[in-house]
Amino acid sequence: MDVAIRNKSRKKNARIQSNWQDRLFDFSVYGIAIMMIIMIVYPLWFIIIASFSSPTDVSNGTVWFWPKEWKLxxxxxxxxxxxxxxxxxxxxxxxxxxxxxxxxxxxxxxxxxxxxxxxxxxxxxxxxxxxxxxxxxxxxxxxxxxxxxxxxxxxxxxxxxxxxxxxxxxxxxxxxxxxxxxxxxxxxxxxxxxxxxxxxxxxxxxxxxxxxxxxxxxxxxxxxxxxxxxxxxxxxxxxxxxxxxxxxxxxxxxxxxxxxxxxxxxxxxxxxxxxxxxxxxxxxxxxxxxxxxxxxxxxxxxxxxxx
Known part of the structure; x- marks a missing residue:
């Protein structure tokens, strides 16, 4: 009986460890994917908002995610x-x-x-x-x-x-x-x-x-x-x-x-x-x-x- 309980406990611990490793792997993959998307999308977005912003604001670094003042x-x-x-x-x-x-x-x-x-x-x-x-x-x-x-x-x-x-x-x-x-x-x-x-x-x-x-x-x-x-x-x-x-x-x-x-x-x-x-x-x-x-x-x- 004790052996069966220990085996069941070991399987449960292995399953928990496996689930934890899977979650860590998924988190790493999604994190890298999100970083790559940001690296690709943000320069494109910055060009768009810079085209509507004052060049002074762009050169001073005050424009990050949204134009400080819209200009056409x-x-x-x-x-x-x-x-x-x-x-x-x-x-x-x-x-x-x-x-x-x-x-x-x-x-x-x-x-x-x-x-x-x-x-x-x-x-x-x-x-x-x-x-x-x-x-x-x-x-x-x-x-x-x-x-x-x-x-x-x-x-x-x-x-x-x-x-x-x-x-x-x-x-x-x-x-x-x-x-x-x-x-x-x-x-x-x-x-x-x-x-x-x-x-x-x-x-x-x-x-x-x-x-x-x-x-x-x-x-x-x-x-x-x-x-x-x-x-x-x-x-x-x-x-x-x-x-x-x-x-x-x-x-x-x-x-x-x-x-x-x-x-x-x-x-x-x-x-x-x-x-x-x-x-x-x-x-x-x-x-x-x-x-x-x-x-x-x-x-x-x-x-x-x-x-």
């Missing part, structure tokens, strides 16, 4: 420029068209490379991988774009750089590991061609990788300003990022030319416009993440880790 001067000065709205429209069009073209190019290429019956698959894969490490440089690229007559045109930001070897490898790995070969064999028995198999069976099952590659491409195009600076001189075709850069540089130049109270006012206005420009340029593309989140994690994990 930065947004008013920034958005009253007509070039901002034109740049917004251009960027939206570049992003939508460029993402669509990139998906039309990279997804079929990744699917073709995933097929074991593709002749010369190894050589074609090498052809895609080598440019990932060795590039021709800016001058040869510029001359190529110029010879194709794409300078100062809408298509210069969506066609020359639509092919991405990295995205093709991601798509190839996803198709290879996520689409069962039995589906292709069953489709062949039903007389399905390769093109029909791709459009009717593979694409509906590939929402995850489509979301990942589409989001990566859209973010890259939306944030791009260097390509526009090199290849576009027509102000009517310039994207938002390049226009914001020009406005901020112009404000810095005016600040350096001014003196006294005017210089101080221009300095404060320039700082507020910087924060407002960050919010204006990043908020629209960030709104895409919640809609694609359910596909994003699955696509990026399957497409980039498994092989």
């Amino acid at each position: 001067n930065g947004y008013i000065e920034l958005l009253k420029n007509e070039a901002i709205w034109r740049g917004y429209l251009n960027t939206i069009i570049y992003t939508v068209v460029g993402t669509f073209i990139a998906l039309c190019v990279n997804i079929p290429a990744g699917f073709a490379l995933s097929r074991p019956d593709l002749m010369g698959r190894g050589w074609i894969t090498t052809f895609y991988i080598v440019p990932m490490f060795f590039g021709g440089g800016l001058i040869p690229t510029y001359l190529t774009v110029k010879n194709f007559g794409l300078l100062d045109t809408f298509w210069v930001l969506v066609l020359p750089f639509s092919v991405s070897a990295f995205n093709i490898i991601i798509a190839r790995t996803f198709f290879k590991n996520s689409i069962p070969e039995d589906l292709w064999e069953a489709a062949q028995m039903d007389g399905c061609s390769t093109i029909r198999y791709f459009f009717t069976i593979v694409l509906p099952l590939s929402k995850a990788v489509l979301a990942v590659i589409g989001l990566w491409t859209a973010v890259g195009i939306w944030n791009s300003w260097f390509d526009a600076m090199i290849y576009i001189s027509n102000e009517n075709l310039q994207p938002l990022q390049l226009i914001l850069r020009r406005i901020l540089i112009m404000n810095e130049t005016l600040f350096e030319m001014a003196s006294g109270n005017l210089a101080s006012e221009l300095r404060n206005l320039s700082d507020m416009m910087k924060y407002a420009a960050i919010v204006v340029s990043t908020l629209p593309i960030m709104l895409l993440y919640p809609f694609l989140q359910k596909y994003f994690n699955q696509g990026i994990m399957i497409g980039s880790i498994k092989e």
Whole structure:
């Protein structure tokens, strides 16, 4: 009887100790997760509240979680420029068209490379991988774009750089590991061609990788300003990022030319416009993440880790 009681007591103590260890582990995991969320979210929140705050309050460190005094001067000065709205429209069009073209190019290429019956698959894969490490440089690229007559045109930001070897490898790995070969064999028995198999069976099952590659491409195009600076001189075709850069540089130049109270006012206005420009340029593309989140994690994990 005593032995049974002792065994029961030991099991109970072990169970209590195990529960305590589980709680400690859960507390540690949740604590680390909360700290990481704060480290990511707070800088974004600080940029937003700083865009509505006085630059003096921001520089003095009196703005932490809420604006000490709400000010809209930065947004008013920034958005009253007509070039901002034109740049917004251009960027939206570049992003939508460029993402669509990139998906039309990279997804079929990744699917073709995933097929074991593709002749010369190894050589074609090498052809895609080598440019990932060795590039021709800016001058040869510029001359190529110029010879194709794409300078100062809408298509210069969506066609020359639509092919991405990295995205093709991601798509190839996803198709290879996520689409069962039995589906292709069953489709062949039903007389399905390769093109029909791709459009009717593979694409509906590939929402995850489509979301990942589409989001990566859209973010890259939306944030791009260097390509526009090199290849576009027509102000009517310039994207938002390049226009914001020009406005901020112009404000810095005016600040350096001014003196006294005017210089101080221009300095404060320039700082507020910087924060407002960050919010204006990043908020629209960030709104895409919640809609694609359910596909994003699955696509990026399957497409980039498994092989």
